Amino acid sequence: MTSELTALQVRGLTKRFDRPAVDALDLEVRAGEFYALVGPNGAGKTTTLRMVAGLLPPDGGSISIFGIDALRDPVGAKQVMAWVSDEPMIYDKLTPEEYLEFVAGLWGMAPARAQATARQLLISLGLEAQLGERCEGFSKGMRQKVALAGALVHDPRLIILDEPLTGLDAISARHVKSLLGDRVRAGCTVIMTTHILEVAERMADRIGVIAAGRLVAEGTLAELRQVSGRTDHSLEELFIALVDNEAAAA
Amino acid sequence: MSSVTTLSWFARHELRLAWREWLAMIAGRRGRRRAAIIGFVILAALLHLPAWAVIGRYAELSTPLDATPRIVISATICLGWALILSQAIESVTRVFYARADLDLIMSSPTTLTELFAVRISAIALSVTAMALLFATPFVDVLLLGGGARWLAALGVVIASGLSATAVAIAVTIMLFRLIGPARTRLVAQIVAAIIGAGFVIALQVAAILSTGTLSRFAILTSDAVAALAPAAESIVWWPARAVTGDVTALLPLLSVSLILLGIVMAIFSPRFAETVASASARAAPGRKAWGIRRFRVRSRQQALRRKEFFLLARDPWLVSQTLMQLLYLLPPALLLWRSFADKSVGLALVTPVVVMAAGQLAGGLAWLTISGEDAPDLVGTAPLRQTQVIRAKVEVVLIAIGIVFAPLLAALGFASPWQSTITTAGVAVAALSATAIQLWFRVQARRSQFRRRQTSSRLATFAEAFCSIGWAATAVITLILPLAALPCGLITVGILALTWALSPRRG
Numbered sequence: 161m162t163s164e165l166t167a168l169q170v171r172g173l174t175k176r177f178d179r180p181a182v183d184a185l186d187l188e189v190r191a192g193e194f195y196a197l198v199g200p201n202g203a204g205k206t207t208t209l210r211m212v213a214g215l216l217p218p219d220g221g222s223i224s225i226f227g228i229d230a231l232r233d234p235v236g237a238k239q240v241m242a243w244v245s246d247e248p249m250i251y252d253k254l255t256p257e258e259y260l261e262f263v264a265g266l267w268g269m270a271p272a273r274a275q276a277t278a279r280q281l282l283i284s285l286g287l288e289a290q291l292g293e294r295c296e297g298f299s300k301g302m303r304q305k306v307a308l309a310g311a312l313v314h315d316p317r318l319i320i321l322d323e324p325l326t327g328l329d330a331i332s333a334r335h336v337k338s339l340l341g342d343r344v345r346a347g348c349t350v351i352m353t354t355h356i357l358e359v360a361e362r363m364a365d366r367i368g369v370i371a372a373g374r375l376v377a378e379g380t381l382a383e384l385r386q387v388s389g390r391t392d393h394s395l396e397e398l399f400i401a402l403v404d405n406e407a408a409a410a
Numbered sequence: 411m412s413s414v415t416t417l418s419w420f421a422r423h424e425l426r427l428a429w430r431e432w433l434a435m436i437a438g439r440r441g442r443r444r445a446a447i448i449g450f451v452i453l454a455a456l457l458h459l460p461a462w463a464v465i466g467r468y469a470e471l472s473t474p475l476d477a478t479p480r481i482v483i484s485a486t487i488c489l490g491w492a493l494i495l496s497q498a499i500e501s502v503t504r505v506f507y508a509r510a511d512l513d514l515i516m517s518s519p520t521t522l523t524e525l526f527a528v529r530i531s532a533i534a535l536s537v538t539a540m541a542l543l544f545a546t547p548f549v550d551v552l553l554l555g556g557g558a559r560w561l562a563a564l565g566v567v568i569a570s571g572l573s574a575t576a577v578a579i580a581v582t583i584m585l586f587r588l589i590g591p592a593r594t595r596l597v598a599q600i601v602a603a604i605i606g607a608g609f610v611i612a613l614q615v616a617a618i619l620s621t622g623t624l625s626r627f628a629i630l631t632s633d634a635v636a637a638l639a640p641a642a643e644s645i646v647w648w649p650a651r652a653v654t655g656d657v658t659a660l661l662p663l664l665s666v667s668l669i670l671l672g673i674v675m676a677i678f679s680p681r682f683a684e685t686v687a688s689a690s691a692r693a694a695p696g697r698k699a700w701g702i703r704r705f706r707v708r709s710r711q712q713a714l715r716r717k718e719f720f721l722l723a724r725d726p727w728l729v730s731q732t733l734m735q736l737l738y739l740l741p742p743a744l745l746l747w748r749s750f751a752d753k754s755v756g757l758a759l760v761t762p763v764v765v766m767a768a769g770q771l772a773g774g775l776a777w778l779t780i781s782g783e784d785a786p787d788l789v790g791t792a793p794l795r796q797t798q799v800i801r802a803k804v805e806v807v808l809i810a811i812g813i814v815f816a817p818l819l820a821a822l823g824f825a826s827p828w829q830s831t832i833t834t835a836g837v838a839v840a841a842l843s844a845t846a847i848q849l850w851f852r853v854q855a856r857r858s859q860f861r862r863r864q865t866s867s868r869l870a871t872f873a874e875a876f877c878s879i880g881w882a883a884t885a886v887i888t889l890i891l892p893l894a895a896l897p898c899g900l901i902t903v904g905i906l907a908l909t910w911a912l913s914p915r916r917g
Contacts, residue, residue, distance in 0.1 A: 254720060254721070262707070266794065268793070
């Protein structure tokens with residue numbers, strides 16, 4: 161039963177391209193949780209999250225976001241969430257401020273509130289000097305920050321990020337991590353895929369390991385260690401062991 | 411590897427790139443290339459028919475040329491040269507901005523001046539090859555009808571290709587020096603568009619002012635122009651003499667073109683590297699926009715429309731294309747202006763030109779707004795229905811068309827309210843048809859891919875063109891012979907219906 165305490169509930173989610181990309185996946189993320197989804201390349205992480213975000217129609221299964229059936233009421237579900245992809249998709253010919261005005265408009269925010277939030281976000285992400293500059297000359301890190309500001313400007317209850325730290329320098333990555341940490345502390349739910357296991361280990365409340373489109377393990381780092389029976393292992397070693405086991409079983 | 415080996419290897423590499431770029435332009439995806447090449451060959455064969463219709467009767471032209479044929483041939487060569495120059499400027503700009511191998515080349519242990527000399531030669535070769543390709547059907551027709559002397563026309567095309575490339579490189583590099591890499595891309599596109607269309611339009615304007623018609627030949631064959639033309643021995647007539655087989659004119663023409671290209675290579679090859687480096691360093695332009703003083707967006711639809719208007723207003727391609735459309739509208743506008751004083755001029759000619767222009771511009775705008783979405787994930791995850799997004803984008807296309815064409819339609823209303831009403835209806839239907847076709851054939855693409863939009867669907871491109879022509883014809887026939895407009899309109903509706911039936915969005 162989905163409740164306000166559950167941010168995301170996925171049941172039997174299936175997507176097939178030339179082979180099953182996501183295979184009857186069940187996943188539950190609690191409200192206010194920082195959840196990291198890790199897995200090898202081609203495991204189905206991005207496909208899963210794209211279906212949750214409403215970017216890809218599933219072949220089967222259900223998706224519920226804060227109790228809203230995302231397949232029956234996609235507009236209602238999208239109203240409370242935000243999506244950030246690994247490749248920041250922003251408009252080259254808009255300034256960061258114009259971009260945020262557009263995003264805020266799409267989510268139906270009041271202009272005055274949107275402008276105050278946008279400015280605060282851009283400043284906190286270190287983009288104050290570029291407020292009025294078009295994004296066409298921005299580095300990947302700056303573009304990723306603008307995309308992230310776009311995801312945060314409408315104050316979503318659920319933020320889904322697909323490899324948000326790819327291509328960011330250490331300072332930018334710290335900015336982003338700190339901002340996400342602040343959001344989680346304020347009650348927002350964050351679901352993030354990452355290849356940087358250290359980030360998942362340090363930031364996530366719970367970690368889901370996905371392989372061949374199925375969730376092979378889930379829990380806190382301590383729970384994952386307990387399941388695998390290797391109490392002194394790092395997440396990287398646990399991850400390799402879990403994925404290897406799954407590959408051997410397949 | 412010796413320097414000569416390196417250069418010949420690099421020349422082969424450049425030619426392979428040019429060949430593949432050209433293939434990609436005509437064929438798009440790799441799997442369709444064979445079909446596209448076969449289609450292209452058939453098209454080239456079919457081009458012999460209009461070529462025969464246009465110039466077949468001039469094949470037996472006697473030499474030495476009289477004043478009028480000399481003027482007409484020279485003007486035709488000028489037009490061809492302007493079109494080649496426009497294409498050459500476009501090619502040079504593309505090499506500056508779009509090639510992904512510049513870092514590799516510039517970091518390689520080779521002499522950059524020589525490499526860029528090869529690259530300039532490759533541009534000249536590809537521009538000339540393209541010109542030859544389009545000129546061949548016309549030369550074939552002349553050869554069949556008038557004998558081997560017309561082979562010299564191919565020499566004139568080669569001379570035009572070489573000289574146009576030389577001028578294009580000089581113009582583009584000078585633009586870099588004068589206005590910097592940030593603005594050169596936009597200005598070069600605009601210059602290319604104006605040069606391409608400018609010559610024809612200038613002739614039309616001259617024809618309207620002198621004879622009151624849109625016919626370019628009217629001005630070229632007039633006594634006034636013949637009286638102003640230089641003497642028959644003048645150097646100005648070399649190209650016309652060369653085309654008709656005068657080797658004493660052809661050889662100097664080819665020599666001058668080669669020398670011109672050689673001079674440009676000698677002067678600009680060393681600077682090419684520097685120029686290219688400035689263009690690629692354009693990653694951090696720090697370009698200021700107008701800026702937002704206050705957020706104004708009050709609805710989701712308004713947010714989408716506002717974003718599209720911002721992007722359209724800042725799109726270099728669109729600026730150059732709109733400018734070109736406006737240039738094409740200049741002759742009918744002038745004709746309209748003259749009609750206030752003299753009712754006898756062919757005012758009806760305004761209608762098809764305006765309707766055609768509206769259809770073509772709407773097609774481009776619709777592709778940019780509907781298919782050219784740079785942040786599809788953002789729009790896809792926004793709390794809006796797809797129909798709301800599409801509606802807002804279509805509204806933007808129609809509003810933009812309204813803004814561009816309203817002044818001319820209003821002016822037409824003063825001259826002839828009935829014609830203005832028909833033309834307005836034609837503009838609306840042509841714009842709606844082009845938008846609908848783009849909607850049915852929409853693909854996910856980046857706005858920067860606009861140049862290759864035709865390769866995503868040949869059917870959509872042809873349907874868009876035929877519908878624009880169909881609505882233009884329907885509008886003008888409505889004015890002249892209203893009953894005959896019905897079948898013409900029905901045929902256009904039929905084209906539209908067939909396009910829908912064949913479109914991937916059907917159902």
